[in-house]
Amino acid sequence: MGEEPTAAAGRGAHSRAGRGGTPLWRHVRDDLKARLEQGEFTDSFPGENELAARYGVSRHTIREALRELREAGLVTAAKGRRPRPVGEAVIEQPVGALYSLFASVEAAGLEQRSIVRALDIRADAHVAVRLGLEESTPLLYLERIRLADGEPLAHDKVWLPASDARALLDADFTHTALYGELADRCGLRLVGGEERIKAVVPTAAEQRLLDLPDGVAAFSIERLGRTHGRTVEWRTTLVRGDRFSVVTRFDARTGYRLDPAGNRFTRSRRSARRLDAVR
Incomplete structure (x- = not known):
C-alpha cells in the first residue's frame, strides 16, 4: 500500500x-x-x-x-x-479438498449468515438418480441464500437421503455449518466426492437473488458428496464471481487434472453410466 x-x-x-x-x-x-x-x-x-x-x-x-x-x-x-x-475476491475455495463454504467465509474474517428459503422432506426423481436411489426416495432439501458480512454471496441447494438426514429438520441453519450439523445430529461425515465448477452468466432472477451488478459473472458449483461406500449429498451452488475465487496447487510431476470434455458426474466410481440421460 x-x-x-x-x-x-x-x-x-x-x-x-x-x-x-x-x-x-x-x-x-x-x-x-x-x-x-x-x-x-x-x-x-x-x-x-x-x-x-x-x-x-x-x-x-x-x-x-x-x-x-x-x-x-x-x-x-x-x-x-x-x-x-468492490470486486475484492475475499473468499477462496481450495480445489481437491472437501471444503465448507461456512468455514471458507469465516476463514476470510467475515461473518457467515444464511437466509433459509426451504427446509423440508420431498421427492425429486432426478436428484434421487444422482444419489443412486429409487426415484421416489424421500430426500431432505435445504435451500439457503448464503451471506458474507450481511451481503449475498451464494444461492445454495442441497439434497440428502431423508433416512440419513431427517434430524436436520430441527437445526437452525441461519448460522451453522451443514457438515457440522450432519455429523453432530446424524452421525454422518462426508469423506470425499466430486465437484464441477464453471463460470456462468446469471439470469435476471439470479442477479436479483444475489444482488449482482450487471456484467458480473457467477460460479456454478455441482457437488456429489460421499461417505464410506455410498453417495449421500447432491448440491448445487451459485456463487458471486466478484467475491469468490478458486485456488489450487500443482507440481511439475502431476500438474493439473482437467476434464476438457465437460463430462457429467457418474452415479458412482464403479458405474460408467452418464447422468446426462436424466437431466
Whole structure:
C-alpha cells in the first residue's frame, strides 16, 4: 500500500478546503477514490474511526464520503461492518479438498449468515438418480441464500437421503455449518466426492437473488458428496464471481487434472453410466 496521510496532514488539507467552501467529505471522497483507482487498500480498507483519525475529520464526514463511494460502486459495506473495495475476491475455495463454504467465509474474517428459503422432506426423481436411489426416495432439501458480512454471496441447494438426514429438520441453519450439523445430529461425515465448477452468466432472477451488478459473472458449483461406500449429498451452488475465487496447487510431476470434455458426474466410481440421460 502507498503511504497513508497523517491526521495532521488531513487537518491541514481540510481546514484549507473548508475556507474555500468545498464540503470536507468531498475532499475525503476524492482522495479515497484516487487511491482506490491506484490499487491501494488491497490488503484491507480502513474503518470509519481510522479514516476519521487519518483525515482529522468527524465520523459523519467519513460516512458521507463512504456513502458517495458506495453509490459510485467503488466500495461496499454492511451495517456494522468495515467497508471494502468492490470486486475484492475475499473468499477462496481450495480445489481437491472437501471444503465448507461456512468455514471458507469465516476463514476470510467475515461473518457467515444464511437466509433459509426451504427446509423440508420431498421427492425429486432426478436428484434421487444422482444419489443412486429409487426415484421416489424421500430426500431432505435445504435451500439457503448464503451471506458474507450481511451481503449475498451464494444461492445454495442441497439434497440428502431423508433416512440419513431427517434430524436436520430441527437445526437452525441461519448460522451453522451443514457438515457440522450432519455429523453432530446424524452421525454422518462426508469423506470425499466430486465437484464441477464453471463460470456462468446469471439470469435476471439470479442477479436479483444475489444482488449482482450487471456484467458480473457467477460460479456454478455441482457437488456429489460421499461417505464410506455410498453417495449421500447432491448440491448445487451459485456463487458471486466478484467475491469468490478458486485456488489450487500443482507440481511439475502431476500438474493439473482437467476434464476438457465437460463430462457429467457418474452415479458412482464403479458405474460408467452418464447422468446426462436424466437431466
